[in-house]
Amino acid sequence: MNAPMMLSPDALAKIDKAVAKYPPTEKQSAVMAALTIAQDEKGWLSTETMDFVAQYLGMAPVAVYEVATFYTMYDLKPVGKYKLTICTNLPCALQGATAAAEHLKKALGIGFNETTADGRFTLKEGECMGACGDAPVMLQNNKRMLCAMSPDRIDQLLKDLE
Amino acid sequence: MGLPIPPFAVDLFGPDAVIMKGVNGLNWRLQDYVARGGYAGLKKILAEKIPPEQIVNELKKSALRGRGGAGFPTGLKWSFMPKQYSGQKYLVCNSDEGEPGTFKDRDILRYNPHSLIEGMIIGGYAMGITVGYNYIHGEVWDVYERFEEALEEARAAGYLGANILGTDFSFQLHAHHGWGAYICGEETALLESLEGKKGQPRFKPPFPASYGLYGKPTTINNTETFAAVPWIVVNGGDAFLNLGRPNNGGTKIFSMSGDVARPGNFEVKLGTPFAKLLEMAGGMRDGRKLKAVIPGGSSMPVVPADVMMATDMDYDSIAKAGSMLGSGAVIVMDETRCMVKSLLRLSYFYYEESCGQCTPCREGTGWLYRMVDRIEHGRGRAEDLELLNNVADNIQGRTICALGDAAAMPVRAFIKHFRDEFQYHIDHKKCLVAPYI
Amino acid sequence: MLEIELDGKLMQVAEGSTIMDAASQAGTFVPHFCYHRKLSIAANCRMCLVQVEKAPKPLPACATPVTNGMKVWTHSDAAVNAQKGVMEFLLINHPLDCPICDQGGECQLQDLAVGYGASESRYQEDKRVVANKNLGPLISTDMTRCIHCTRCVRFGQEIAGIMELGMIGRGEHSEIITFVGKTVDSELSGNVIDLCPVGALTSKPFRYSARTWELTRRSAVSPHCGLGSNLTVQVKQNRVMRALPRENEAVNECWISDKDRFSYEALNSEKRLARPMLKRDGNWQEVEWPVALEFVAKELQRIKGTHGAAAIGALATPHQTLEEMHLLQKLLRGLGSGNVDFRLRQADFSMDGKRAGVPWLGMSIADINTLDRVLVIGSTLRKDHPLIAQRLRQAAKKGTEINLLHAVDDDLLMRIANRAIVAPALLPQTLAQVVKAAAEMRSVAVPEAVRAVVVGVAVADAAKRMATSLTSGQRAGVFLGNFAEQHPAAGELHALVQALGEILGCAYGFLGAAANSVGGYVAGCVPGGRVPGKNARQMIEAPLKAYLLLGVEPELDMHNPRQATAAMRQAELVIALSPFQHRATEYAHVLLPIAPFTETAGTYVSTEGRVQTFAGVVKPLGETRPAWKILRVLGNLLGIPGFEHDSAEDAQREALHGKSEIFNKNNKLSNTLGVPPAAGGGLLRIAEVPIYAADALARRAPSLQQTRDAQPPVATLNRALAEQLGLQPGDLVRVVQDGGEAVVPFAIDDRLPADCVRLATGQPETAGLGAAAAPLTVERVAQTQKVAV
Ligand SMILES: Cc1cc2nc3c(=O)[nH]c(=O)nc-3n(C[C@H](O)[C@H](O)[C@H](O)COP(=O)(O)O)c2cc1C
Ligand code: SF4
Numbered sequence A: 001m002n003a004p005m006m007l008s009p010d011a012l013a014k015i016d017k018a019v020a021k022y023p024p025t026e027k028q029s030a031v032m033a034a035l036t037i038a039q040d041e042k043g044w045l046s047t048e049t050m051d052f053v054a055q056y057l058g059m060a061p062v063a064v065y066e067v068a069t070f071y072t073m074y075d076l077k078p079v080g081k082y083k084l085t086i087c088t089n090l091p092c093a094l095q096g097a098t099a100a101a102e103h104l105k106k107a108l109g110i111g112f113n114e115t116t117a118d119g120r121f122t123l124k125e126g127e128c129m130g131a132c133g134d135a136p137v138m139l140q141n142n143k144r145m146l147c148a149m150s151p152d153r154i155d156q157l158l159k160d161l162e
Numbered sequence B: 001m002g003l004p005i006p007p008f009a010v011d012l013f014g015p016d017a018v019i020m021k022g023v024n025g026l027n028w029r030l031q032d033y034v035a036r037g038g039y040a041g042l043k044k045i046l047a048e049k050i051p052p053e054q055i056v057n058e059l060k061k062s063a064l065r066g067r068g069g070a071g072f073p074t075g076l077k078w079s080f081m082p083k084q085y086s087g088q089k090y091l092v093c094n095s096d097e098g099e100p101g102t103f104k105d106r107d108i109l110r111y112n113p114h115s116l117i118e119g120m121i122i123g124g125y126a127m128g129i130t131v132g133y134n135y136i137h138g139e140v141w142d143v144y145e146r147f148e149e150a151l152e153e154a155r156a157a158g159y160l161g162a163n164i165l166g167t168d169f170s171f172q173l174h175a176h177h178g179w180g181a182y183i184c185g186e187e188t189a190l191l192e193s194l195e196g197k198k199g200q201p202r203f204k205p206p207f208p209a210s211y212g213l214y215g216k217p218t219t220i221n222n223t224e225t226f227a228a229v230p231w232i233v234v235n236g237g238d239a240f241l242n243l244g245r246p247n248n249g250g251t252k253i254f255s256m257s258g259d260v261a262r263p264g265n266f267e268v269k270l271g272t273p274f275a276k277l278l279e280m281a282g283g284m285r286d287g288r289k290l291k292a293v294i295p296g297g298s299s300m301p302v303v304p305a306d307v308m309m310a311t312d313m314d315y316d317s318i319a320k321a322g323s324m325l326g327s328g329a330v331i332v333m334d335e336t337r338c339m340v341k342s343l344l345r346l347s348y349f350y351y352e353e354s355c356g357q358c359t360p361c362r363e364g365t366g367w368l369y370r371m372v373d374r375i376e377h378g379r380g381r382a383e384d385l386e387l388l389n390n391v392a393d394n395i396q397g398r399t400i401c402a403l404g405d406a407a408a409m410p411v412r413a414f415i416k417h418f419r420d421e422f423q424y425h426i427d428h429k430k431c432l433v434a435p436y437i
Numbered sequence C: 001m002l003e004i005e006l007d008g009k010l011m012q013v014a015e016g017s018t019i020m021d022a023a024s025q026a027g028t029f030v031p032h033f034c035y036h037r038k039l040s041i042a043a044n045c046r047m048c049l050v051q052v053e054k055a056p057k058p059l060p061a062c063a064t065p066v067t068n069g070m071k072v073w074t075h076s077d078a079a080v081n082a083q084k085g086v087m088e089f090l091l092i093n094h095p096l097d098c099p100i101c102d103q104g105g106e107c108q109l110q111d112l113a114v115g116y117g118a119s120e121s122r123y124q125e126d127k128r129v130v131a132n133k134n135l136g137p138l139i140s141t142d143m144t145r146c147i148h149c150t151r152c153v154r155f156g157q158e159i160a161g162i163m164e165l166g167m168i169g170r171g172e173h174s175e176i177i178t179f180v181g182k183t184v185d186s187e188l189s190g191n192v193i194d195l196c197p198v199g200a201l202t203s204k205p206f207r208y209s210a211r212t213w214e215l216t217r218r219s220a221v222s223p224h225c226g227l228g229s230n231l232t233v234q235v236k237q238n239r240v241m242r243a244l245p246r247e248n249e250a251v252n253e254c255w256i257s258d259k260d261r262f263s264y265e266a267l268n269s270e271k272r273l274a275r276p277m278l279k280r281d282g283n284w285q286e287v288e289w290p291v292a293l294e295f296v297a298k299e300l301q302r303i304k305g306t307h308g309a310a311a312i313g314a315l316a317t318p319h320q321t322l323e324e325m326h327l328l329q330k331l332l333r334g335l336g337s338g339n340v341d342f343r344l345r346q347a348d349f350s351m352d353g354k355r356a357g358v359p360w361l362g363m364s365i366a367d368i369n370t371l372d373r374v375l376v377i378g379s380t381l382r383k384d385h386p387l388i389a390q391r392l393r394q395a396a397k398k399g400t401e402i403n404l405l406h407a408v409d410d411d412l413l414m415r416i417a418n419r420a421i422v423a424p425a426l427l428p429q430t431l432a433q434v435v436k437a438a439a440e441m442r443s444v445a446v447p448e449a450v451r452a453v454v455v456g457v458a459v460a461d462a463a464k465r466m467a468t469s470l471t472s473g474q475r476a477g478v479f480l481g482n483f484a485e486q487h488p489a490a491g492e493l494h495a496l497v498q499a500l501g502e503i504l505g506c507a508y509g510f511l512g513a514a515a516n517s518v519g520g521y522v523a524g525c526v527p528g529g530r531v532p533g534k535n536a537r538q539m540i541e542a543p544l545k546a547y548l549l550l551g552v553e554p555e556l557d558m559h560n561p562r563q564a565t566a567a568m569r570q571a572e573l574v575i576a577l578s579p580f581q582h583r584a585t586e587y588a589h590v591l592l593p594i595a596p597f598t599e600t601a602g603t604y605v606s607t608e609g610r611v612q613t614f615a616g617v618v619k620p621l622g623e624t625r626p627a628w629k630i631l632r633v634l635g636n637l638l639g640i641p642g643f644e645h646d647s648a649e650d651a652q653r654e655a656l657h658g659k660s661e662i663f664n665k666n667n668k669l670s671n672t673l674g675v676p677p678a679a680g681g682g683l684l685r686i687a688e689v690p691i692y693a694a695d696a697l698a699r700r701a702p703s704l705q706q707t708r709d710a711q712p713p714v715a716t717l718n719r720a721l722a723e724q725l726g727l728q729p730g731d732l733v734r735v736v737q738d739g740g741e742a743v744v745p746f747a748i749d750d751r752l753p754a755d756c757v758r759l760a761t762g763q764p765e766t767a768g769l770g771a772a773a774a775p776l777t778v779e780r781v782a783q784t785q786k787v788a789v
C-alpha cells in the first residue's frame, strides 16, 4: 500500500520540479533537492521522511540514508528553531572566526552540536563555505548566509532572532 | 544582513579585470550583462555558424587552463569529447567551491552569472552537447537561487533552451545544489552526487570524457573557466594569451584571505607579482609582517614569506616556488601565527571531509589530525615529525582521488618550512609564537 | 591480445583485462580485499597497489587496465612498500581480537597481516569502536572489525538485486548499516558472510560453535531447488556445523541461497526421528528395525492379498535421491502395483504417455547467461530459483529482455521488459496469444498441435509486446516455472510452449522445482510401463488401502492437502519413511527413520540434467538408515528379485543403466492434447509454496523460520475485492475451499488480478484447504475486540 503523503502538496510540487531537471530514468538525481525540501518543511529528516523520499523517487531506503548521512547539512535529529553554523576553517580563523565562535558559545551558553534548553538555537561548526573574504561567515538554517560576523554583529543577530 | 552590501567601486576586481570588468555588485541581470557586451560571443558563433573545432582551437591558443585547481588546458580537454558519439553527452560546471580560501566562483555566480551561462552554452555548441548542469556549493544558497533566476532570464530571452536565438542549436542548463561535502568539488565525486548518490570519487580511468554523468561522455570545468570563454570567443585566443604569459594565458581571479587588510577577489593578469596582489588587498593587516602564504587553496604547500615575495602569480612561477596555483586562493599568514595550530585546523578539515571509501585517506587523515592535535596540545613525541612525514607519504599518491594528496601535502610543507616551530612544541609543550585568536 | 611483462615474465592477456586479471592468469597472488571477480570494481581498499613502469605512483591492480607493452611488478620493493603502508592503515583501527573472533582462521586480513603487517603498531591513538547492527536471524555483526571494502553493499546492489546494506556517514565515521530498523531479507543474503573478508559479518546460527580448524570439509549437493548447488559441508564430531558454497561456475558459481546455507540446522534438530516406531493398540512404540520391517512386509502382503496389489501406492518427494526413487518404484512394481509418483504438487497429468523423454530445463544452466530474450511463465523466480533468478538478473543488466507471464507481480529485482499478470485460469489463453502473435511476426503457421486453442484468441497488447521482444532477438529461451508446472492446465501450457519454441527456433523447458525433479523421471518413479498405475493425484482422489510415503508429508507436500490427509486417514496401512517426526503420527502405522542427504550416499539429477553424486558426510543419527538400504531389505523380505544392491552406487548404476549421464532429456510432447477442463467461475486461489516451506529440511531450520519469508500465510487480494468484502484494517478473513477452511490475516496488493485470492500452500495454517488452484470463498471475520490492558 502507498505510504501516507508525508509532505505538503507544495513541497511535492517543488520536488517534482527538481525531478524534471534530470532525464526521466534518473529520478534519483533529485534526492538531494528532495531531502532539502523535506528538511525545510519538517525541520529535520526522520526515518519516516527519508522512507517517503525513497519511495517517492523509487530508491532503496538505505540509499537515501547514505545520502542523508554523507552531506553535513542534513539534520537527522531535531535541531533548534535556529541552527547557526559558523565556519572555523583556517582563512576564517585568521579573520576572527575563532573569536566569533567563542562569543557565540558564550552568548548562547552551549557548545558545538548542542541546542539551547529553550530549543531555540543549535550551534554547529562548519567547514569552508566558499565565502572566506567575508569572514567570519555563518549560516542560519542552512540557507541564509551571514557575513562579517564580528561579536557585536552576532549580538545584533541574536537580538533580531529573539 | 543577507547578501553583504557590495562595494560599488567599478574596478572592484582590479583594473585588469576582463571577466569581471564593469561588475559592481548590483549589475548582475541579463540586461546589464548584455549592456557590457554579454552574449555577443554566442550571437557571433550562431550568426557566423563558426565551426565547433574553431572554438576549441581558439581555446587552445588562449592557453586557458582550468581554474578549478588542476590547471589542465581547457582547449585540450574540450577536444577529448568524442565528436561522433550518438548518445547523450553532458556538460557540467563545477561551482562546488569548497577549497578553504577560495570564494571567487561565488562572486561570478552572484555578480556575473550570465558570463558562466554564456560560457556553458558556447561549450555545448563547441562539443555538440545539449544538456548541462551547474553544481553549486550547498552553503551559498542565495547564490543558487540567484543563478536559477539568471537561468530563467536567459531562457526567456531565447539564449538558453530549444532553438537558441532561432537556430537549430539547443542547450538545456539546470542548477543542482550540494549540501555540505567538500569532496563533491572533485569532479567524479561531483558526478556521483549529481546522480543522487554519496559524493564518493570514482577511480579513473575511465575518465569523464568517456564515462561521466550517467555513464555518458561528460566535460567538467570550473565556473571561472567557463566564465572566461565568452571573452576569448569575442576577442580571440591570442588576445587572451597575451593578457598573461606563455602557457599561462589570461587573467585569473585570486581570492585573498587571511591577514590582509582588504580580503576579497582580484582579477589580475597571470604573471602579476605576488607583492602587487598583496598591495591590492591593502597589504598586511595592522602592518604586521608576512610569515607565510598558501598560494593556491588550503591543499597546496605553504610557502615562506621571502620566497613568496619574490614569486609571480602564474602556474609555472608558483610551481617553481614549490607550491601550486591551484584554485587561486591566497591565504596570507602574518608573524603572529602559529604554524602548528594552522596545520591542525587544516588537518582537521581533511579528516572531516574524507569521503571514507579508500583506506589510506579514511584511516590516514584521522591519524595525521590526531598527531598534529597532540603536538599542538603539548603531547607530542620525539618521533612524531618523522611519523607524520611517513604517514603523509603513505597517503600521498595511493588514494582514489587527490583529497589524499591534499591532506598530505600541507603536512609535509608545514613541517619542511617550519620544522623548528613543530620541534619547539614537542620539546617545550608550548607555542613558539604568541597565541592568536 | 596484449603483451605485457609481469614480474619480469612476458605474457599475453586479453584486451580489456586489468592487472589483477593478468596476475590471476599468471597464477600470481596480489593481495586484495575489496576486489571480487563477481562484483564491480571499487578499488577502495588499495591493498593491491603494484608498481607500473613509468607510473609516478603505485596503481591498484584490480582497477588498472593493462596496456600493450606495460611492465608491472607486483612484489617489487615499491609495490610491497605501498601494500605494507595500506596494511598498516587497515590495522590501526581494527581490533586485535583474533583469538575471540569467529572469523579467526579464515580471515583474509589475518592471513595478509602475517605477510604485510608490522610486528608493532606505530598508531598510539584510541581505536575506533562501531556499534553492531541487527541484520536479522541469519547474519551476525561485529562492525568494529569492518574494513569498509563495501563487498557486502555491492553484493546487494549487483547480485541480489536489492540494496539492503549501505555505507552511511563519511570518512572515518563511515559504517555499514541497513536502513533504520530494517533487517536483511534477501534470499541470497548469506553470501555476504563469505564475502566479508574479516569477521564483521558472520553466520548467526554458526556463531561461536566451532573454529575452522576443528572442522572437516566434505562435498555435498544441495537437496533443495532444481539447480543442484554444490556445497561444502563442514563437520565436527559427526555433526554438520555449516554449509558453504563449493564453487562451480557452471552451476551455482560461487554463491548459494540462504536455503542451501542454513537449512542444515534441521539436521541437528530435536524433531529428528531417531528410531523406528510402530503403532500398537493406538500407541506409538519404539521398536527394533527387524520388527518394524517385518511388520511392513507382512502388512503389505496382507493388503495385496485382500485388496490386490493395485490398492497399494507409493509417493516420494522430489527431494529423494535417484537411488531411493529407483528402488521405490522397483519395489512397487515388484509387488505388482504401478502406483508410484513423485510429482506431488502436480495437478494435470495429461502429458503422461505423450512425453518423448525426460522433461528438463531444455539447455544448460550456464547457457541462460547467453540468452538475449527470455519468457518466464508462472514463476516467482527469486523465491523458487534464487540463483537462476540471479543469472537472469545479470543477463537483464546486460540487455537481455525478460518477459514475464504470471499470476502475481512480485518484485523480481530485475528489469522485466514486458509483463502480463493474469488470473491463473487465463495463463494458457494469454500464452496462446503470444504464440499467435509470434507466428504472425515470423510468418509461420501455428503448429498443428495447438492450432485449435490458438486460432480463436484475440491478441492483446501485452502479448504482442512479448512476441515482438521474443522474435526480435538472436537467442531466446522459454521457461515454465513451478506455478506453471503445478497449474491445472499444465499440459496445455507445455504444448503451447513447445509450439512457441518451434516458432522461435529456441530452447524451452522447466525450471525444475526440486533437487530431483528430473531424477524422478529418470528413476521411473512415475506411473507407466508394463504395470499400469495411478499418478499422485489419482492415488489421492480415489483413495487406496495402503500408502508408502518416502519423505512425504501429505498435508504440506501435496497438491490437495485436504484430500491427501483424508486419503491417509482412511487407509488401512500408512508407512511413513522420514528423517523427521511429523503429522503422520496421526494416521500412519509405522514410522521409519531415513537418512537426510548428509547421512547417505546418493544422486540428484539437476534441472539441466547434470548427474551429481554425493557421499554421506556424517554417520546416520541414532537408528536412522539410508532409505535405499531400507527399500532393499524390504525387497528382500517381500521376496522380490533384483534387490541385491551392496551400495548406493549399485542402485545408481541400475537406475542409469550403467551410464553416468542422462541421454533421454527431451521436452517434446508427441500428441495433440485434449482440451483442458474449463475453469470454474468465482474466486480463484493463487497458491504458491513459500521458499522456506518447500521441503522438510527448510521447514525445520529455526533460523530460516524466523525470516520474513517464513511468516505465516496471509490472504492477499486486490483493493476492489477487499472493498467488496468490506474488509477493514485488522480484520481476518475466512477462506473456505472444499469444505475446509483457514482463518488468516489479509493484505492488499493491487497488482493481483481481479477475483483472485493469493494464499500460500505448504504451510500448516492452510493444510485444511483443498487444491492449490481450486475455487474458494472468502468472508470477513471482523476485528476481534481488543481489550485494553
Ligand atoms: C578534493 C578536491 C576538491 C576539489 N574541489 C574543486 C572545487 O571546489 N571546484 C573546482 O572547480 N574544482 C575542484 N577540484 C578539481 C576538479 O576535480 C576538477 O579538476 C575541475 O573541476 C576541472 O575544471 P577545470 O579544468 O576547469 O579546472 C577539486 C579536486 C579535488 C581533488
Ligand atoms: S582519497 Fe579520500 S576523499 Fe578521495 S576517494 Fe579516497 S577516501 Fe575518498
Ligand code: FES
Pocket (backbone or CB within 6 Å): A087, A088, A089, A090, A091, A092, A093, A127, A128, A129, A130, A131, A132, A135, A137, B100, B101, B102
Ligand atoms: S574558510 Fe571560512 S568560508 Fe572559507
